[in-house]
Amino acid sequence: MHITFVKKILATGEPCRKCRDVETRLDKSGHMDRIDRILIADEREPESPGAVLARELSVDRAPFFVVENEGVQTVYTVYFKFLKEVLEVDVSSADAAREILRDNPELDFI
Amino acid sequence: MEPREVTALDEPQLVLRRAATRFEHDRIAISFSGAEDVVLIDMAHRLGLDFKVFSLDTGRLHPETYRYFETVRDHYQIQIELLLPEPAAVARLVSDKGLFSFYKDGHGECCAIRKIEPLRRKLDTLDAWITGQRQDQSVTRANVPLEQADEVFSTDSRSLTKFNPLANWTSNEVWSYIRHHDVPYNSLHDQGYVSIGCEPCTRAVGPHEHERAGRWWWEEATQKECGLHGENVVKIIG
Numbered sequence: 216m217h218i219t220f221v222k223k224i225l226a227t228g229e230p231c232r233k234c235r236d237v238e239t240r241l242d243k244s245g246h247m248d249r250i251d252r253i254l255i256a257d258e259r260e261p262e263s264p265g266a267v268l269a270r271e272l273s274v275d276r277a278p279f280f281v282v283e284n285e286g287v288q289t290v291y292t293v294y295f296k297f298l299k300e301v302l303e304v305d306v307s308s309a310d311a312a313r314e315i316l317r318d319n320p321e322l323d324f325i
Numbered sequence: 326m327e328p329r330e331v332t333a334l335d336e337p338q339l340v341l342r343r344a345a346t347r348f349e350h351d352r353i354a355i356s357f358s359g360a361e362d363v364v365l366i367d368m369a370h371r372l373g374l375d376f377k378v379f380s381l382d383t384g385r386l387h388p389e390t391y392r393y394f395e396t397v398r399d400h401y402q403i404q405i406e407l408l409l410p411e412p413a414a415v416a417r418l419v420s421d422k423g424l425f426s427f428y429k430d431g432h433g434e435c436c437a438i439r440k441i442e443p444l445r446r447k448l449d450t451l452d453a454w455i456t457g458q459r460q461d462q463s464v465t466r467a468n469v470p471l472e473q474a475d476e477v478f479s480t481d482s483r484s485l486t487k488f489n490p491l492a493n494w495t496s497n498e499v500w501s502y503i504r505h506h507d508v509p510y511n512s513l514h515d516q517g518y519v520s521i522g523c524e525p526c527t528r529a530v531g532p533h534e535h536e537r538a539g540r541w542w543w544e545e546a547t548q549k550e551c552g553l554h555g556e557n558v559v560k561i562i563g
Contacts, residue, residue, distance in 0.1 A: 309414050312445060313437035319477050321458065321465040322441060 216284045218301065219252045221265040223277035226258040233317060234278040237294050246302055276318065293318065334498065337490035338368055340471050344455060344488045345374045352452040354379050356444075357405065359390040360511055360521040361499050362457020363397060365490060367508045370401050376455065379447055382407040383439035384415065385523035393511040400509050408443040415439065425525060432526055432541050439523070448478040453486040461495050462520070463537045496536070 220241075222234035230238075241247040256265030256277055265277070272281065272290055280291040282301050291297035295311045298304040316322055344353060354377040355365050369376050380394060398405050418426065418438055427435045448454060458469045475487040491499065496519070503510055513521055517529030519536035530539040 308411070308442050308445070309438055312441035313433055315445070315477055316433055316437045316441050321463065321469070322444075322477070 216282065216301075217251050218249060219254060219268070219281040219283075220250045221254045221256055221268060221274075221277060221279050221281070223265070224255055224257040224259070224263075228259070231277060237278050240294075244304075246298075246304070249302060334494075336471065336493060337365070338372060340488055340490035341365070341369055341372060341374055341376075341455070343472075344453060344490075345369075345372075345376065348453045348486070350375065350377070353377070353454065354406075354447075354451055355455045356380070356457075357397070358457060358521070359386065359393055360457075361496075361503065361514070362491070363508055363510060364499055364502050365455060365457055366397060366401055366403070367502075367506055368490075370403075371506075377406065378403055379406040379408055381440050381443055382409055383523050384410065385439065385525060387513060387521070387524045387527070389513045390511060390521060393509070396509050406447075408447050410439045410443050414442065427526060427541075428543060431544055445478060448475075448485060449480075449483075451485065452483070453488065455488045455490065457491050458489045459491045459494055459496070459499070463535075 220238075222238060223231040225231055238247075241250065254265035254268055255263050256269050257263035260266065268281070269275070269277070269279070274290055274292060276292050278294070280297045280301070282289045282291065282297075291301065293314060295306040295314050299306050355369065357363065357366060357378050357380045359380055366376075366378060394405055394407070397403070415438060418435065422430065422434075454475070458466055460467055460469050469489050469492045471489055471492050473487050473489070475485040479485045502508070511518075511521055517531075518527060518539060519530050520539050521527055522540055526541055528539050528542060530536060
């Protein structure tokens with residue numbers, strides 16, 4: 216299995232908030248060791264490796280993970296799904312709900 | 326008599342009929358927010374469509390909204406299932422961060438516990454749901470379609486369909502319908518409230534303010550807007 220983690224750098228040069236959050240959580244949990252490659256999608260640089268990969272895979276959100284396993288490539292844009300399905304980590308329903316809301320801001324109007 | 330031409334104003338009823346035809350009664354429900362999306366309940370009632378109805382009771386709604394639930398329940402003689410948050414999760418949040426943490430940390434954590442998690446639990450029991458989401462409500466809803474595969478709440482083993490019958494209606498059209506059909510509405514609307522959510526996170530807005538201005542007004546609007554696509558790789562949602 217080969218895992219690529221793509222994170223975004225904003226036009227200001229700062230990392231995007233969610234990417235920073237995910238990276239911190241990967242670090243703290245020790246799961247960063249499972250990541251084989253980190254690519255940057257830099258808003259200031261359309262040809263940055265992460266931006267190129269996002270275009271190739273038609274991914275429109277960051278961070279995202281690309282998992283290659285026995286010739287099959289799977290893209291995860293939802294962190295808790297990646298944790299659960301790839302790293303086989305238990306995710307609390309509160310954490311999952313929070314990520315759902317973060318990725319789908321229109322839901323808070325419900 | 327010549328049949329009347331079907332117009333965009335008929336769209337919600339057509340979508341509701343289609344939804345009722347395609348899904349079993351026990352596997353589809355209307356999500357009612359306690360605000361102007363009551364028109365969905367009224368339309369279903371007039372069409373003779375017996376949809377189940379649920380609402381998210383976050384525990385922090387206005388007294389007016391709770392009374393309004395009862396008004397709607399009595400008026401249409403329907404049951405409204407109130408979905409409550411997980412008590413342990415609420416207790417943990419309140420114990421750790423107090424009752425008003427959202428003013429400091431943003432509303433995400435509280436909304437996730439009080440709304441999203443109960444909603445997810447409910448949607449796990451359905452094949453389809455019906456919402457009052459409209460494109461004119463906010464920038465994040467600008468592309469809401471009449472019907473969509475709900476990729477957020479579908480699982481590997483179960484696909485969920487989401488109907489948004491009011492997607493193409495404007496707020497004015499919704500209110501014309503409410504007035505024309507004498508539909509009961511939340512009394513907060515008479516006090517200047519447009520979009521109605523939890524009491525601490527909702528306020529009245531001025532006549533020229535967007536309804537979004539009445540929700541989470543202390544947070545920066547830009548926090549919610551981040552999108553990027555292909556050629557101008559400028560923003561990947563993050």
